[in-house]
Amino acid sequence: MESLDQFYKNKSQWIPKSLQTEIGHFNIFKLQPYVAGQPTKIPYQRRDFYKIMLVKGQSKVHFADRVVKINAQALSFSNPQIPYKWEHLDTIREGIYCIFDTHFFHQFGTFNNYEVFKPDHDHIFELSAEDYNKLYHIFDNMEAELSSGYKYKYDAIRNQVFNLLHFALKLNPTITTKEAQVNASQRICMLFTELLERQFPLDNNHPKIQLKSASDYANKLNIHVNYLNKAVKEITGKTTTQLIADRILQESKVLLKQPNWDISQIAYALDFKEATHFSNFFKKHVSISPSRFRVG
Numbered sequence: 001m002e003s004l005d006q007f008y009k010n011k012s013q014w015i016p017k018s019l020q021t022e023i024g025h026f027n028i029f030k031l032q033p034y035v036a037g038q039p040t041k042i043p044y045q046r047r048d049f050y051k052i053m054l055v056k057g058q059s060k061v062h063f064a065d066r067v068v069k070i071n072a073q074a075l076s077f078s079n080p081q082i083p084y085k086w087e088h089l090d091t092i093r094e095g096i097y098c099i100f101d102t103h104f105f106h107q108f109g110t111f112n113n114y115e116v117f118k119p120d121h122d123h124i125f126e127l128s129a130e131d132y133n134k135l136y137h138i139f140d141n142m143e144a145e146l147s148s149g150y151k152y153k154y155d156a157i158r159n160q161v162f163n164l165l166h167f168a169l170k171l172n173p174t175i176t177t178k179e180a181q182v183n184a185s186q187r188i189c190m191l192f193t194e195l196l197e198r199q200f201p202l203d204n205n206h207p208k209i210q211l212k213s214a215s216d217y218a219n220k221l222n223i224h225v226n227y228l229n230k231a232v233k234e235i236t237g238k239t240t241t242q243l244i245a246d247r248i249l250q251e252s253k254v255l256l257k258q259p260n261w262d263i264s265q266i267a268y269a270l271d272f273k274e275a276t277h278f279s280n281f282f283k284k285h286v287s288i289s290p291s292r293f294r295v296g
Contacts, residue, residue: 002047004101023154024104028143031055031095043198044085044191046220049101050117051078052164054135057093061086061124064188064221068124073132075168076124077116083222085191096139098161108158116168125168138163185231192217192232196244200251202269209248212271214240249285252278256294263290 004025011029031053044062056073062085078084080102105111115121127135142160145153195217199209211217217240218225225240232240248270255266267278282290 002045004049004099007047007049007099024101024106025049026098026100026104026146026154026157028096028098028139028146031093031097033094042086044083044194046080046083046222047078048080049099050080051097051099052076052161053078053095053097054132054139055093055095055097056132057088057090057095059086059088059090059093062187062191064191064223066184067187070124070126073127073129074124075127075135075164077165077168078123079112079117081117081222082123083220096136096143098139098142100161104154105158105161109162114165114169116165125171131167131171135164135167138167185234188221188223188228188231189235191221192228192240193243195220196247200247202251202255208269209271212244214244217244245281245285249282252282252290253293256290263294266290 053076054073055070055076057070058072059070059074061068061070061076064083111117116123138160142157145156145160150156195211199211200206202209211220214229215225218228221228229240232238232243236243238246252266252270255261255269256263261269263278264275267275270278272278272281279290282288282293286293288296
């Protein structure tokens with residue numbers, strides 16, 4: 001899960017002290033314009049903060065069980081419960097977004113009860129050019145309040161956030177194109193594979209895997225483990241557990257050929273509680289011990 005600290009670190013800056021307040025965190029950013037060679041995809045993951053984004057340009061937003069395509073401009077809502085991956089398809093794009101933590105709306109209405117933040121509802125709303133301009137004006141107002149010295153500016157900002165929320169709820173259900181549900185298993189399998197590969201390679205900068213079991217991956221994808229297992233089996237013919245074990249085995253063979261990694265370190269990095277557990281796992285799949293494999 002991406003934290004606010006990680007978000008600011010990725011932007012090569014620290015959280016401004018003026019925004020680290022007792023009432024929570026809030027900030028606004030312009031969407032960075034397209035630069036050739038820079039990534040156009042935001043990785044599939046959860047964030048521990050809320051984000052409301054106004055964006056212009058074609059995009060695809062990948063959720064666990066569907067993909068939503070944006071054709072022109074849209075308003076999107078994301079929260080810590082729903083992981084997603086955003087893929088920009090245009091080289092010409094623009095937009096603005098705000099981020100805030102849970103504490104920012106503490107005791108200010110039943111914020112999480114609104115449909116735009118619930119798992120089984122729409123989170124993305126396609127807009128007309130006129131609606132886009134209206135909403136951009138709201139973001140401009142929030143930005144002006146944020147930089148002002150007004151004593152109650154955060155209350156004013158909260159009101160503007162609710163304006164965005166109610167604007168979306170009054171729209172018709174999202175008119176974006178949703179890829180056929182028959183492809184849900186393919187998407188889930190793809191996202192699982194992406195998460196699996198992101199556990200590797202292991203090195204000094206990434207010393208240990210974070211996800212080990214099928215349940216770990218299902219939780220990360222925000223789906224039931226049985227749903228994950230069914231999708232993976234349908235697409236690959238293998239169980240989720242088999243694929244995880246195969247990838248761990250593949251990485252263990254690479255690490256065993258590295259002289260600076262001893263077997264205990266490898267066991268720890270691959271999330272085995274004891275080196276003997278790793279040795280038993282390795283022998284079960286390769287028929288020889290890790291030490292024999294290393295000198296072979």
